Amino acid sequence: MTLVRSKIIGCGSYLPENILTNDDLAARMDTSDEWIQKRTGIRQRHIAADDEKTSDLAVNAARDALDHAGLEAGDIDLIVVATTTPDETFPATATTVQRKLDIGAGFAFDVQAVCAGFVYGLAVADSMLKTGHGKRALVIGAETFTRILDWEDRGTAVLFGDGAGAVILEAYDAEGAPEDRGVLSTHLHSDGTEHDILYVDGGPSGTGTVGHVRMAGKEVYKHAVTKLSAVVDEALAANDLSAADVDWLVPHQANRRIIDAMGDRLKLDPSKVVVTVDRHANTSAASIPLALCEAVRDGRIKQGDLVLMEGIGGGLAWGAALVRF
Numbered sequence: 001m002t003l004v005r006s007k008i009i010g011c012g013s014y015l016p017e018n019i020l021t022n023d024d025l026a027a028r029m030d031t032s033d034e035w036i037q038k039r040t041g042i043r044q045r046h047i048a049a050d051d052e053k054t055s056d057l058a059v060n061a062a063r064d065a066l067d068h069a070g071l072e073a074g075d076i077d078l079i080v081v082a083t084t085t086p087d088e089t090f091p092a093t094a095t096t097v098q099r100k101l102d103i104g105a106g107f108a109f110d111v112q113a114v115c116a117g118f119v120y121g122l123a124v125a126d127s128m129l130k131t132g133h134g135k136r137a138l139v140i141g142a143e144t145f146t147r148i149l150d151w152e153d154r155g156t157a158v159l160f161g162d163g164a165g166a167v168i169l170e171a172y173d174a175e176g177a178p179e180d181r182g183v184l185s186t187h188l189h190s191d192g193t194e195h196d197i198l199y200v201d202g203g204p205s206g207t208g209t210v211g212h213v214r215m216a217g218k219e220v221y222k223h224a225v226t227k228l229s230a231v232v233d234e235a236l237a238a239n240d241l242s243a244a245d246v247d248w249l250v251p252h253q254a255n256r257r258i259i260d261a262m263g264d265r266l267k268l269d270p271s272k273v274v275v276t277v278d279r280h281a282n283t284s285a286a287s288i289p290l291a292l293c294e295a296v297r298d299g300r301i302k303q304g305d306l307v308l309m310e311g312i313g314g315g316l317a318w319g320a321a322l323v324r325f
């Protein structure tokens with residue numbers, strides 16, 4: 001019998017050149033570097049140039065991942081882009097990425113689960129590869145999130161940044177394979193009744209405008225810690241593993257305090273928690289692949305390591321993935 005699994009064979013990232021520091025923000029609104037660092041751990045964020053779209057960020061991350069894996073664009077069957085900030089209402093940003101990579105075959109679509117988007121995208125691509133919908137998938141988290149911020153609202157304007165991260169998943173027959181590598185399991189949840197604590201007040205069939213992020217930060221914070229703790233427990237239990245087995249926690253990067261709380265709960269040494277929120281701020285669907293790629297490319301995450309990813313965002317939507325590298 002064949003046991004098809006998908007494993008991560010490459011990753012890439014892209015951050016726009018332009019950096020906005022907390023002091024830059026303090027010069028244009030009633031905030032301070034001290035407040036932002038103390039409450040969130042954020043020091044700076046990257047901002048896409050006026051002529052950079054989400055697909056441009058995604059393509060740069062995708063090319064980096066293809067180089068890392070030693071593959072050509074034509075080797076990809078499926079592209080999933082997790083984004084909340086698509087280039088256009090339609091088509092999917094994923095098909096625009098396909099066009100920019102000059103791929104005229106296979107299939108591509110977007111996944112919208114806001115800050116949980118990468119975990120959702122990974123789950124969807126993993127399921128499709130396991131069920132024979134192709135051999136290799138590019139899973140990209142890409143956002144120009146700063147384009148949907150209300151710069152008059154200091155409660156949200158200081159929290160987000162732009163960027164993109166990508167991984168390449170490859171299906172393989174894990175039956176009898178020497179190591180149990182690949183996506184071990186993914187766990188997705190949402191609770192639509194919590195819409196009002198995190199949403200965008202616009203959209204094509206609502207107001208006809210793009211809208212801006214609206215968030216009740218404290219409420220989201222409370223949900224984040226409890227729901228992420230539960231989904232992490234669920235992922236470990238599903239694989240008969242315990243927190244002590246986890247080599248790396250790669251969390252969604254919304255707030256340093258949430259990241260630390262999750263690391264403490266798992267009793268992980270802080271050096272085993274990958275943190276980028278200080279330099280990238282919250283890049284929504286891009287935050288997990290950006291952090292993952294940083295730790296893979298700088299040699300921290302090695303083959304055989306057990307990596308736990310988790311994230312939560314608007315919806316509310318949340319999830320976790322356990323991956324053996």
Ligand code: UT7
Nearest residue numbers: 031032035039115154155158217218220221224254255313
């Ligand atoms: O990725 C999607 C998921 N999102 C999250 O996980 C975000 C979760 N929430 C959070 O990370 C935190 O709730 C925030 C960082 C958003 C806010 O931190 P907080 O400790 O919950 O602060 P707060 O909203 O309760 O605000 C405390 C005070 C308020 O002033 P008063 O009412 O105490 O006088 C705010 O008006 O801080 C004030 N404040 C600010 N002050 C300076 C809010 N934003 C700012 C700011 N600069 N940028």
